[in-house]
Each structure stands twice: as C-alpha cells, then as structure tokens.
Amino acid sequence: MASTEVNEPGLSAESKELLGAVKKFAEEDVRPAGIELDRLDNPEDVIAEGSIFWAVHDKYRQLGIGGIQMDPSMDAQEKALLNARISETLGWGDAGLAVSLGVAGFQRFFAPMTGDPELIQRFASPDSTAIGCWAVTEPDHGSDSLAFSEEHFADPEIKANCVAKQDGDEWVINGQKSAWVSNGTIADVASLFCTIEGDGGFRKGGVAVVPLDLPGVSKGKTLDKLGQRPLPQGEIYFDNVRIPSKWMAVGQDGYPFTIEMVLAMANAFMGSTFSGLARAAFELALDYAKERVQGGVAIIEHQSVKGRLFNMFRKVEAATSLSRRTHLIGSVAGVAPPVQFSIASKTFCTQTAFEVASDALQIFGGNGLTREYPIEKILRDARASMIEDGCNEVLSIVGSSKL
Numbered sequence: 356m357a358s359t360e361v362n363e364p365g366l367s368a369e370s371k372e373l374l375g376a377v378k379k380f381a382e383e384d385v386r387p388a389g390i391e392l393d394r395l396d397n398p399e400d401v402i403a404e405g406s407i408f409w410a411v412h413d414k415y416r417q418l419g420i421g422g423i424q425m426d427p428s429m430d431a432q433e434k435a436l437l438n439a440r441i442s443e444t445l446g447w448g449d450a451g452l453a454v455s456l457g458v459a460g461f462q463r464f465f466a467p468m469t470g471d472p473e474l475i476q477r478f479a480s481p482d483s484t485a486i487g488c489w490a491v492t493e494p495d496h497g498s499d500s501l502a503f504s505e506e507h508f509a510d511p512e513i514k515a516n517c518v519a520k521q522d523g524d525e526w527v528i529n530g531q532k533s534a535w536v537s538n539g540t541i542a543d544v545a546s547l548f549c550t551i552e553g554d555g556g557f558r559k560g561g562v563a564v565v566p567l568d569l570p571g572v573s574k575g576k577t578l579d580k581l582g583q584r585p586l587p588q589g590e591i592y593f594d595n596v597r598i599p600s601k602w603m604a605v606g607q608d609g610y611p612f613t614i615e616m617v618l619a620m621a622n623a624f625m626g627s628t629f630s631g632l633a634r635a636a637f638e639l640a641l642d643y644a645k646e647r648v649q650g651g652v653a654i655i656e657h658q659s660v661k662g663r664l665f666n667m668f669r670k671v672e673a674a675t676s677l678s679r680r681t682h683l684i685g686s687v688a689g690v691a692p693p694v695q696f697s698i699a700s701k702t703f704c705t706q707t708a709f710e711v712a713s714d715a716l717q718i719f720g721g722n723g724l725t726r727e728y729p730i731e732k733i734l735r736d737a738r739a740s741m742i743e744d745g746c747n748e749v750l751s752i753v754g755s756s757k758l
C-alpha cells in the first residue's frame with residue numbers, strides 16, 4: 356500500500372522507533388482486527404472471551420505507550436507531537452479500536468487526584484491493566500452535558516439522569532449514563548462526570564473515580580450501531596453506589612474548568628485520530644486508482660480522478676497539520692490546548708475524514724459500496740466521528756464562545 360507520510364522534523368530517533376512499532380501494530384494487528392470485528396453481526400461478540408479485541412488491547416499495553424505521559428524526561432513539545440502521531444497512526448489502522456485504546460487510560464488522569472494510594476495503585480500504576488471509560492453522556496443529556504458555555508448548563512430546572520449526594524464521609528450515586536459510553540460494557544473503572552445534588556445544574560457537577568465492581572453497579576448490552584463497531588459502547592447503571600468522599604476527584608468548584616479541559620484534551624485526540632482515518636481512505640483510493648483500468652488506462656490517468664485525488668490529498672495534509680499544531684499548542688499551554696483550538700481541530704478533521712472517505716468510495720465505484728472492500732466501513736466510522744465527543748454543530752457553538 357502506498358504510504359503518503361513524509362519524514363517531518365521534531366522526533367528523536369527513539370520516538371521514531373516507537374512510532375515505527377505503532378505503525379507496524381496498526382497495520383498488522385489493528386486494521387485487520389477492526390475489519391473482522393466490524394463484520395460481527397452481534398456486537399456482544401466483539402467483547403466475547405477469545406475475541407481478537409482483547410489481543411489488540413494486550414498488544415497495545417505491551418507497546419508501553421501509556422508510559423510516555425509519565426516520562427518527565429521527554430521534551431514537552433516532542434511528547435505532544437509523538438502523542439499526536441500515535442493517535443493518527445492508530446486512527447489510520449482502525450478508528451473505533453483507536454478510541455477504545457485511548458479511552459482505556461482515562462482514569463490515569465483522575466485517580467491520582469483522589470490521593471488514595473490503593474486506588475492509585477489499582478488504576479493508575481504503570482502495570483495496571485484496568486480498562487477505563489469517560490462516562491458523561493446521559494439518556495436525556497448529550498449536548499446538554501458538554502456545552503458548558505451555554506446558559507442551560509447552570510439551569511437547576513434541567514434534571515440530570517445521574518446524581519451524587521453527600522452522606523457523611525461518603526457519596527451515594529444514583530441513576531445512569533447512556534449507551535454511548537465508549538468501553539462502557541467492558542470498563543473496570545469509570546471517570547464519572549455526574550451532577551451533584553443541589554440547584555447548580557450541570558455546572559455544579561463533579562468527577563468521581565468509580566470502580567465498576569462496587570455493589571449497585573450494573574451494565575447494559577453492547578450497542579449495535581452504524582460505525583466504529585469494534586468500539587464497545589453501553590450503559591452504566593448506579594443504584595445507591597457508595598464511594599468514599601476522597602474518590603470524588605473533582606468537586607463542584609473545579610468542575611466547570613475540568614469539563615472544559617477534558618473536552619479540550621479529548622477533542623485534540625479526536626482531531627489526530629480522524630486525520631489518520633482520512634489518510635487511510637486517501638491511500639486506499641490512490642492505490643486503487645493506480646490498479647483499476649477503465650477505457651484502457653488506469654483510472655488515475657483520467658483528469659477528474661487525478662483532480663479528485665489531489666483535492667483529497669490537500670485536505671488530508673491540512674487536517675494532519677492542524678491536528679499536530681493543536682497538540683503542540685497544548686504543550687505550551689499546559690495540560691491541554693485552549694478548547695477553541697481543540698474544537699477547531701476536531702470539527703475540521705472529522706468533517707475532512709468524512710469527505711475524504713466519501714470521495715474514496717466514489718473512486719472505488721461500485722466496489723466501494725461492497726463489504727469486500729474496506730471503504731464503506733471507513734465511511735461509516737468517519738460518519739460517527741461527527742457526533743462523537745460532541746456533535747460538531749454544538750462544539751462549534753462552545754468554541755465560538757471563546758473567540
């Protein structure tokens with residue numbers, strides 16, 4: 356397969372070696388597994404014992420990518436660029452699996468904030484194999500729970516589906532998170548973004564680290580959906596679930612800042628993951644156009660196909676540049692890039708991924724519509740990204756509040 360990546364500056368020999376290992380993993384493991392898992396009729400089979408899904412998670416852990424975040428010796432800019440390029444590469448392999456692998460480490464950020472050595476050891480130590488999730492969306496609140504810049508965010512009349520209440524030195528959690536929680540059906544621990552009982556609305560929320568083997572926790576079935584089918588998603592229910600006070604890693608005062616920062620981090624990673632998907636679609640179309648003969652010549656010889664391919668190429672390059680720059684801005688800004696930059700990257704790269712995948716399908720002609728070729732799956736995966744981690748329209752409203 357054609358590779359359209361160039362040797363860009365900014366990475367040490369060691370980082371390049373790691374990135375090479377990630378590319379090999381994406382090509383030899385992630386992409387074939389994604390195709391196999393996408394074809395399963397029953398989404399429960401994705402996470403069944405013996406499924407290739409688990410082998411992908413195991414191999415990812417062995418690559419030691421999680422350790423990069425903890426490495427204080429690595430230059431911050433190089434770390435940012437390496438992070439961007441790793442998520443691009445995984446998105447190039449399979450976007451749904453890339454999201455599952457990325458979100459699996461979510462608790463590593465919040466568990467240390469609890470100050471509880473046992474919880475930290477269990478969920479954030481280098482050898483922890485726990486799988487995490489980001490549980491924010493609720494059945495009645497998708498955009499509502501993310502659009503922190505809007506008036507409704509502080510409206511006490513809008514009632515959350517998942518609420519924590521203080522009871523002595525414990526929190527009691529009741530309610531549910533929606534079927535859209537990535538890794539929801541397999542997670543060992545949730546970074547739970549919940550509302551705290553009172554009259555502060557979503558703004559007065561909190562982030563609790565909740566082990567999902569506690570009494571009162573139950574899970575739904577794996578969601579059956581159009582795109583990113585290798586990514587298991589499902590509800591988490593809380594019935595009088597009790598946690599010690601200190602496991603509420605972020606309280607009401609810190610919540611507005613935290614939701615903004617987490618959205619900024621997540622959207623930066625979404626940008627790079629889907630610029631990677633866009634590149635995959637482009638490369639597949641380029642290869643096909645060189646092989647498919649019509650009118651006695653390879654279709655790449657036809658002017659309109661040539662023009663379409665170049666149009667795809669420039670969009671992929673623009674998405675790649677923007678998503679890498681966003682991570683670099685984050686390395687100077689602190690924990691995450693300013694949210695409007697991350698949102699610009701997420702909305703642009705996911706839109707680009709969808710457009711490039713659609714153009715790729717056109718180049719494949721009728722073959723593009725069949726499940727024998729990888730393009731229809733890539734198009735479905737890209738389509739989901741325009742809703743994932745916030746609908747692009749709503750994210751744009753949040754981003755513009757910062758201009």
Ligand SMILES: Cc1cc2nc3c(=O)[nH]c(=O)nc-3n(C[C@H](O)[C@H](O)[C@H](O)COP(=O)(O)OP(=O)(O)OC[C@H]3O[C@@H](n4cnc5c(N)ncnc54)[C@H](O)[C@@H]3O)c2cc1C
Pocket residue numbers: 458488489490491492493496497498499501502535536537538583739740742743744745746747748749752
């Ligand atoms: C692949 C995937 C992975 C996901 N992973 C996670 C996860 O890990 N954790 C998690 O908690 N959630 C996750 N989600 C959920 C995702 O964040 C929500 O789907 C998203 O926020 C939109 O919410 P909704 O689906 O309820 O749509 P709604 O909020 O109901 O929106 C429906 C429509 O109304 C529009 N709309 C809503 N409000 C406004 C407004 N104020 N102005 C203009 N238009 C508006 C939207 O743009 C959209 O077109 C995931 C979703 C997908 C698709």
